[in-house]
Amino acid sequence: MATRAALKCAESFEAERPKAGDESGQTISSQYEVPYEEKLPSKDDIHAIFEPLSRGEILTFFENVADDVDWTVKGTFFEMAGHYTSKKDLREKMKVLNAVFATPLKLVVKHILWDGLYAAVELRAEDTYCKNGLPFINEYAWICRFGGQNKIVEVRAYMDTDFVTRAIAQNKELP
Template sequence: MSVDAGFVRKMFAGLEQGDGAGFFAHVADDVDWTVMGTHPLAGHYTSKADFIAGTFAKLGKVLPNGAQLHVDDLIVTGDVAIVELHSEATAKNGFRFDNHYCWICHFKNGVIVRVRAYLDSVMVARLFTENPIELRERS
């Protein structure tokens, strides 16, 4: 079953309006999400809970108003959406976190089941260098 651009735009509107729960309702619990790069958010996440804990929760500790994501463009073909986004966020220390992203989202029955996400790794590393947090759970 393919998805259309209107459906994808509506889904991402939740993120644009700060409604992460609305967006994540369209993400499979066992999503396969890879954040490319070598920075504190990079990694291969095999569940929605792990992805949120490994990325959005960490960002929430250093970006008081969240990542403030906005869709710039999207291309939808069949069950794949390529979504270009940018953030307009300010970190606790005043650092402007105006990052750019490309998420390649694979859908199955209207739900995201796999994502490969690209972003500015250097900017993410600088964000956490200037706004340190405990990045790993304690054993």
């Protein structure tokens, strides 16, 4: 059921996205827009893009993210929640997670729904431990848009922010 909701969100994602225009009013495309003749990513391509996350290899995963990615982390009481317009800014803000994890964050793909340009990717944190010794088990849904070269150019990341916030708070209280 969550996957249908995620796809519904993806449908509204493009409609809500602001369009940049030049003085003539024409839409300006990103360097990562998919040319008509270029093949869109397959489900296998998307699995391959996300697979490094299951090993905790976030740097390898980010090789598949556009430098000018438009990434929104949804949530209310979480330090990372917000809107980022570059991979650099997002990765800088992710450093807050270093205070929490004793092991690399490993995100395992559970489901992918895609239509070529968009994918709703359900992920689950597994085999990840906090510095306080507790396992970190969290679930995510990322609505991703792909551009040229199968780069991720837009993401809306949904997670159990209450769980993450509590994990951060618990670890900050450690001596």
